[in-house]
Amino acid sequence: MIKVAMTGVYVDDVERAHAFYTEVLGFETRLHVDLGDGALFVTVGAPDGVQPDVQLLLEPGEGPIAEPYRAALYEAGLPCIVFAVDDLFAEYERLRGLGVRFPHPPTVQGPLLAAVLDDTVGNLIQLTQPIP
Structure with a gap:
């Protein structure tokens, strides 16, 4: 069986x-390594033992x-990654309260409720919740 261990997202900084992914989105730091000459190797992941074997690499963009690649996705309004949430409306309100900009508020998209936010470092991110 093959499982996802790490995937990356290109970021401006x-x-x-x-800071955004941990302080605003609520991820935890998995690795934070100074490689020298200003280069960093930073991964984050879901908190509280949820998906402990999956990491998101924050890659220099x-x-x-x-x-x-990033510019084309952003200009087309396409998210670079999709995250699942348990209660999209609650997460939407929480993040808006923290000043997060949502170019696309929660809407029904087939079997999902979805919203798109700006991660402040060059990307759009989609949040989804299955509709029961």
Whole structure:
């Protein structure tokens, strides 16, 4: 069996992304390694032992591959990653209260309730909740 261990998201600034993903979204720091010369290796994941074997790598987003990719996704209004939540309306209200911008508020999309937020470091992120 193959399982997801780590996936990455390109960000404008790894430290700012780390702050947003932990302080605002509620992830926990899994790894925070200074590689020298200002380079960092930072991963976050769901808190409280939820998915302990899955990490999100906050990757520097500059460069000839990452920059056009991120810009194209953002300009097209496409999320770079999708997260699941238990109560989308509660999470939407909590995050809006923290100043998070939602270009797309909660809407029904087939069997899901979905919303898209701006992560402040160059990406759109979709939150989803299955509709019972």
